[in-house]
Amino acid sequence: MKFKNFAAKVWQSIKNLFKPSRYQAAVPSLISIGFGIVFGILTMFVIWLLAVLGVFKTNNMPEFFYGVGVLLAGAFNEGMDSIADMLFAAAPLILAGLSVGFAFKTGLFNIGAPGQIVIGGLTAITIGLKVSLPAPWHWMLALLCGVLAAGIWGLIIGALKALLNVHEVVASIMMNYISIYTAFLIIKGNGMVNTQTSQTLQLPASALLPHGEVALFAYYDMNIGIIIAILAVIVMYIILHKTTLGYQLKAVGFNKEASKYAGMNTKRNIMVSMAISGMLAGLAGAILIMVSGKYFQLTKEAMMAEIMSVGFDGISVALLGLSQPIGALFAGLFLAYIRQGGYYLNLANYMAEMADVITAVIIYFSALSTALYAIVKNRKIKLEALKKLRISRRKEKTQDGGENV
Amino acid sequence: MDYIIEMLNISKIFGTLRANDDITFQLKKGEVHALVGENGAGKSTLMSILFGLYQPDAGEIRYKGEVVKIHNPNDANRLKIGMVHQHFKLVDVFTVTENIILGMEETKNGFLTLENSRNRILELREQYKLFVDPDAYIKDITVGMQQRVEILKMLYRDADILIFDEPTAVLTPQEIDELMHTIKNFKKEGKSIVIITHKLAEVMAVADRCTVLRKGKGIGTVEVKDVTVDTLAEMMVGRKVSFEIDKKPANIKDEIFRAENISVFNNEKNKHEVHDVSFQVKSGEIVGIAGIEGNGQTELVNVITGLKNMTSGKLFFHQKEITKNSIRQKLELGIGHIPEDRHKHGLVLDFNLAENLILQSYYLPKFQKRGFLKKNEIYQYANQLISRFDIRSGAGSASITRSMSGGNQQKAIIAREISRNPELMIAVQPTRGLDIGAIEYIHNKIIEERDNGKGVLLISLELDEILNLSDRILVMFEGEIVAELDPKKTSFQEIGLYMSGSKKGVIAHEV
Ligand SMILES: Nc1ncnc2c1ncn2[C@@H]1O[C@H](COP(=O)(O)OP(=O)(O)OP(=O)(O)O)[C@@H](O)[C@H]1O
Numbered sequence: 001m002k003f004k005n006f007a008a009k010v011w012q013s014i015k016n017l018f019k020p021s022r023y024q025a026a027v028p029s030l031i032s033i034g035f036g037i038v039f040g041i042l043t044m045f046v047i048w049l050l051a052v053l054g055v056f057k058t059n060n061m062p063e064f065f066y067g068v069g070v071l072l073a074g075a076f077n078e079g080m081d082s083i084a085d086m087l088f089a090a091a092p093l094i095l096a097g098l099s100v101g102f103a104f105k106t107g108l109f110n111i112g113a114p115g116q117i118v119i120g121g122l123t124a125i126t127i128g129l130k131v132s133l134p135a136p137w138h139w140m141l142a143l144l145c146g147v148l149a150a151g152i153w154g155l156i157i158g159a160l161k162a163l164l165n166v167h168e169v170v171a172s173i174m175m176n177y178i179s180i181y182t183a184f185l186i187i188k189g190n191g192m193v194n195t196q197t198s199q200t201l202q203l204p205a206s207a208l209l210p211h212g213e214v215a216l217f218a219y220y221d222m223n224i225g226i227i228i229a230i231l232a233v234i235v236m237y238i239i240l241h242k243t244t245l246g247y248q249l250k251a252v253g254f255n256k257e258a259s260k261y262a263g264m265n266t267k268r269n270i271m272v273s274m275a276i277s278g279m280l281a282g283l284a285g286a287i288l289i290m291v292s293g294k295y296f297q298l299t300k301e302a303m304m305a306e307i308m309s310v311g312f313d314g315i316s317v318a319l320l321g322l323s324q325p326i327g328a329l330f331a332g333l334f335l336a337y338i339r340q341g342g343y344y345l346n347l348a349n350y351m352a353e354m355a356d357v358i359t360a361v362i363i364y365f366s367a368l369s370t371a372l373y374a375i376v377k378n379r380k381i382k383l384e385a386l387k388k389l390r391i392s393r394r395k396e397k398t399q400d401g402g403e404n405v
Numbered sequence: 406m407d408y409i410i411e412m413l414n415i416s417k418i419f420g421t422l423r424a425n426d427d428i429t430f431q432l433k434k435g436e437v438h439a440l441v442g443e444n445g446a447g448k449s450t451l452m453s454i455l456f457g458l459y460q461p462d463a464g465e466i467r468y469k470g471e472v473v474k475i476h477n478p479n480d481a482n483r484l485k486i487g488m489v490h491q492h493f494k495l496v497d498v499f500t501v502t503e504n505i506i507l508g509m510e511e512t513k514n515g516f517l518t519l520e521n522s523r524n525r526i527l528e529l530r531e532q533y534k535l536f537v538d539p540d541a542y543i544k545d546i547t548v549g550m551q552q553r554v555e556i557l558k559m560l561y562r563d564a565d566i567l568i569f570d571e572p573t574a575v576l577t578p579q580e581i582d583e584l585m586h587t588i589k590n591f592k593k594e595g596k597s598i599v600i601i602t603h604k605l606a607e608v609m610a611v612a613d614r615c616t617v618l619r620k621g622k623g624i625g626t627v628e629v630k631d632v633t634v635d636t637l638a639e640m641m642v643g644r645k646v647s648f649e650i651d652k653k654p655a656n657i658k659d660e661i662f663r664a665e666n667i668s669v670f671n672n673e674k675n676k677h678e679v680h681d682v683s684f685q686v687k688s689g690e691i692v693g694i695a696g697i698e699g700n701g702q703t704e705l706v707n708v709i710t711g712l713k714n715m716t717s718g719k720l721f722f723h724q725k726e727i728t729k730n731s732i733r734q735k736l737e738l739g740i741g742h743i744p745e746d747r748h749k750h751g752l753v754l755d756f757n758l759a760e761n762l763i764l765q766s767y768y769l770p771k772f773q774k775r776g777f778l779k780k781n782e783i784y785q786y787a788n789q790l791i792s793r794f795d796i797r798s799g800a801g802s803a804s805i806t807r808s809m810s811g812g813n814q815q816k817a818i819i820a821r822e823i824s825r826n827p828e829l830m831i832a833v834q835p836t837r838g839l840d841i842g843a844i845e846y847i848h849n850k851i852i853e854e855r856d857n858g859k860g861v862l863l864i865s866l867e868l869d870e871i872l873n874l875s876d877r878i879l880v881m882f883e884g885e886i887v888a889e890l891d892p893k894k895t896s897f898q899e900i901g902l903y904m905s906g907s908k909k910g911v912i913a914h915e916v
């Protein structure tokens with residue numbers, strides 16, 4: 001009996017998931033993705049044209065049609081191998097997007113995700129190198145500590161805002177810098193650095209995220225990161241939409257005064273929200289670094305380019321995903337997909353950065369397209385409503401007529 | 406006919422709701438035309454269409470006989486149409502002058518030149534006796550002054566057709582008189598005026614004609630001199646409305662709440678906003694606090710509910726001290742609060758109606774189990790309140806509250822507070838923006854609370870409301886309680902004298 005109920009519930013939620021109304025919100029993002037890709041293709045065309053016309057000289061003539069094909073094929077260029085690569089790259093992006101999006105939903109701009117990623121990674125490295133434990137426990141502990149440490153890092157920003165009224169963006173930026181130098185300090189001060197290469201030591205196998213032997217997971221580099229990311233998406237979806245915690249956090253985000261009036265502890269809510277956001281970023285950082293052959297390079301520039309950039313990508317993912325957990329999942333996958341396409345572009349003698357051009361355009365458009373979409377949608381609804389109105393009028397009239405007869 | 410504006414067969418649909426259904430509204434040049442109707446009847450929507458904020462789905466607008474399309478407020482400005490909205494649209498951190506010129510700034514070499522504009526505003530101010538300080542910040546001035554800013558904004562744009570959406574809902578009686586005067590002046594100058602209001606006395610006082618809407622449909626337009634308040638009321642609601650309040654003698658019992666020597670000192674202004682205020686509320690009585698806006702009532706309420714800290718004083722609830730209790734603790738003890746500002750405190754506008762109706766109780770076992778919201782119970786509860794309190798909206802419990810009409814937003818708050826069944830109900834301007842039918846209903850509800858042995862603290866700028874409902878009246882002036890009066894033995898005039906500080910009474914402290 002109970003099982004039947006449960007099954008019915010699950011079936012209902014699956015059906016809900018596929019209701020078209022759920023996807024209307026995604027339309028602006030899809031429009032901007034379209035624009036971004038068209039823009040990218042146009043740029044590639046112009047580059048090709050200029051090369052053909054001899055405006056700039058090159059030995060490696062770009063091949064336009066091949067290039068477009070490669071770009072669009074994205075993660076399907078080399079079959080399972082590149083799909084695995086995409087999923088591998090997507091995991092930290094999804095988590096960073098979740099982090100930023102969740103904060104957005106609760107009225108906070110967590111531009112501190114990059115710093116929290118560094119702290120998450122740093123903690124994972126430290127546990128990995130300084131603690132010896134057998135396999136599942138070791139990487140689990142490293143992951144958990146990374147999450148907690150970054151949560152505290154986020155909490156500090158939240159506390160500064162809640163208790164001392166320091167704007168979270170200002171505090172975040174400062175904490176980002178502090179995080180880099182804290183990482184250097186701890187890594188160098190505790191002998192976790194390879195002095196020759198000036199990067200962190202290789203983590204022992206027990207502290208690396210495992211990868212299975214089945215299907216995609218057997219491929220090079222691939223690990224359980226994507227599974228963790230998907231689980232995080234589900235958990236965050238539930239928190240935001242189904243729990244009292246999410247209800248409170250959203251209420252405070254939308255209207256702090258009314259939440260206070262209603263007896264909510266607005267200060268605590270801000271801190272909790274930043275801590276959760278920090279934990280998600282920390283998870284991204286730990287997943288990013290708990291991979292064979294991944295290190296912290298101990299220069300500010302390298303940290304910015306390789307580690308913190310994931311946090312900034314998180315802002316794009318959150319924007320494109322409309323700050324929704326499910327949105328972050330798809331946006332993160334998309335970003336990884338198009339980057340895979342970019343990666344293969346050099347086969348066609350284009351630069352891989354083409355993918356970043358496209359992403360940038362998409363982000364610009366997604367900021368605009370919400371407005372564009374609203375206009376389009378209004379038109380459509382109006383037309384439908386008008387039709388309904390006419391029909392009901394006609395009915396009224398015929399009814400009136402009937403009475404008269 | 407000399408119509409300056411004609412709105413012919415206008416329809417406007419939101420989702421499945423016909424907010425305006427084939428309404429015809431004609432405005433003569435130089436008249437004051439009242440637009441009345443129940444909450445959610447579609448008044449604001451109709452006027453927003455005229456002002457270019459919404460596009461009609463059917464029907465046409467004519468300006469001096471010619472068909473025009475008004476795509477946005479700029480088009481409306483061009484036709485000399487101006488509007489003061491139900492909820493003001495001013496920028497808090499800008500000055501009065503900056504707000505007035507917003508959108509038509511004069512610049513020189515790319516820099517703002519405020520001098521000319523400022524002078525122009527000063528001229529207008531003198532001409533129409535609309536006194537505001539052009540250099541004050543919006544956040545520092547009273548609601549009444551903010552409204553004058555909105556009016557100046559229209560005049561600055563040379564508007565000839567002036568739309569007022571419930572202008573008097575937020576004003577003090579004195580300010581209302583002034584506004585009526587101003588409107589008559591506008592009329593003398595040949596301007597055409599539309600005024601939306603729920604107060605039929607105002608219709609009788611200033612309007613030449615009156616159009617009545619009900620549930621999105623036009624019921625008719627009448628010459629005001631040919632009708633009485635009662636007929637108008639009947640046209641609006643569709644039934645007879647009683648303006649008399651049926652009140653049994655109070656059955657006053659034990660004290661529920663007591664405030665002792667409450668003071669609030671404002672460091673910025675270097676003065677007491679509330680000074681040494683003491684009073685009590687007993688079971689079964691309604692205590693009314695009268696006063697001109699800005700005499701400390703808001704601060705007093707905020708201190709009692711916990712939204713603001715007091716400088717000194719003590720609060721007691723059933724003889725237990727609650728001075729230091731948190732807002733939630735006070736709510737749980739049984740204090741209800743219908744707040745003065747429904748958008749700032751009363752509602753999370755981006756939540757839907759159901760979510761707003763559990764704003765203080767979402768964490769109770771009724772609505773939550775192990776941290777998970779019980780969606781079914783929440784929506785069931787919402788549907789109950791919606792039918793009990795006749796809250797009207799486009800999509801029922803799932804309506805985003807931002808899209809609801811002002812009066813229905815207010816009803817939602819009142820429904821929530823009354824249903825929480827508090828022992829002490831603090832009601833600040835509870836009927837602000839409500840239609841006469843709803844006011845009747847809410848007044849009866851408040852009296853019912855009293856008769857059920859609850860205590861009610863009623864704060865209102867409307868003397869009628871205070872006099873009709875209260876069992877005891879306190880008058881506040883400059884942060885102090887200057888009189889305690891028996892509503893049966895006092896008069897409008899006497900309260901007025903106390904309110905303006907011309908008379909000070911002796912207060913019997915019966916603590
Ligand atoms: N933007 C919107 N989206 C959806 N529904 C809306 C929107 N604006 C108004 N409505 C609905 O249209 C109806 C009419 O609203 P309107 O604001 O015109 O009422 P009103 O006559 O001004 O009422 P009140 O006296 O309470 O201010 C209401 O039921 C309201 O919920």
Ligand SMILES: [Mg+2]
Binds near residue numbers: 570
């Ligand atoms: Mg209205």
